[in-house]
Amino acid sequence: MGLDISERVRSVPPSGIRRFFELAEERDDVISLGVGEPDFSAPWAARDAAIDSLERGRTSYTSNRGLLELRQAISGHVEDRYDLDYDADEEILVTTGVSEAVDATLRALVDPGDTVAVVEPAYISYVPGVIFAGGEPLRVPTREADEFKLTYEALESAGAADADLLMLCYPNNPTGAVMTGEELEPVAEFCREHDIGVLSDEIYAELQYENEHTSIATLPGMRERTVVFNGFSKAYAMTGLRLGYAMAPPEVTTAINRVHQYGMLSAPTTAQYAALEALRSCDDEVEAMVDEYDRRRRFVLSRFDEMGVDCFRARGAFYVFPEVPTDESAEAFAEGLLREEGVAMVPGDAFGDGGEGHLRVSYATGLDDLREAMARFEAYISD
């Protein structure tokens, strides 16, 4: 017997991103546009609050659901920003990043054999998360022709009518696609018609450049069937502090908290103090970072346009998702670009169905590097 690896774990291949990471690590002159986290540090006020909490010796657990003050601040923040109304006592759970929130939610809601429709291209952990929870993932590809927005038809033709849950993420990693309230309405309609619960990862909500964020939970009849995820990693550049939260009706939050209290106990205390300060005093820093991302986004889109590379106008997160400009597969192109020009981009297939033939290009990198990377990209495709 010994330590046999479980069937579930064996069925999940390692991330396709891993191989590119190893290739990129082999040389030291690489400009990486393959990074999925901000290049900024967390605002100083938030870091200072973390240091202060350590100096005061606040190193114990917090309540399972997180510091009440933080949950109250989150409740106020999501109401101000996104018109979401969640009670700090009963409907908000602070977690160790959105990753833990998604994992705990899947384990709380999925029974063996339940189907979870996952909108793709998608962040790489959703499908494995469904499998680890004992569910069956159903991939729902989106298309460039729809600017990678989810449509009623895409759900229908993927056979999502029989799904129990729908996992989606807008603004989207890896495509940078966003969806307006109007565009979300048919998705909501589909979920109401077929009694499907929605898991909405809104970690990039703050990073939108042409629209205000709309949460699907604000649409009629959706609040009671939706779990909203958000966190501090992207907007506040706090990835390494690992802090996110889930918001859902009381009984669902209680169920997610059941998994969380046994699996995690509580989110990191130091990070909770940093997050509290981030919500209290860092709006200006967030705005400055958003402005900076927007300039880089326009720069990168303009450069691809000048090179004649097809790239739909991504309006959120910090990614654009151009088509591979040659006949090669995304993987072959990305590997060649990395070996010959020292520029790392992630092939779109790593993010699931619908990603093939595309590259994820992150602009969470300073303008000087972006300028140089675009010049090298241009040199590579004109050789």
Next chain:
Amino acid sequence: MTARDDLLDLLVEDARHTTADLARMTDLTEDEVEAALADLESEGVVAGYQAIVDWEKTDREVVRATVELNVTLDRETGYGDIAERLARFPQVKTLRLVSGDYDFLMEVEGSSMHDVSIFISEKVAPVPEVTQTVTHYVMTTYKDRGVALNDDDDDDRLSVSP
């Protein structure tokens, strides 16, 4: 935010952005950028473009001092008149009227402490309206116009991440 505001933010961040890059980042054409810059310059909104230099990293000795000035006014002489007279000296790099215990805060530059001292004692102190000067020599500059000097900005992120 208007395109003009966008351009101003970009130039404050890096005055060496090329017209082409400014156009790419603002969704304007290069001609529109040129025209907007010409307007900003002729209106005096953009008064100049300068580099931020950390002189400590060069062989040149540049001595900077911050000088607090108290002045007296009379019917014929206002703050503006005194400021105009002081600002004409090339050694005066910044001159501001401020609230508080003194009237003007002046930043002065010279090639040695002696140089700066002579300038204050022979050119500034004798101005009839100036009643007191307090000179603070700058020992080290940590941050200048929003740019941290000696900043370690190594990117320690994983080179590829999801």
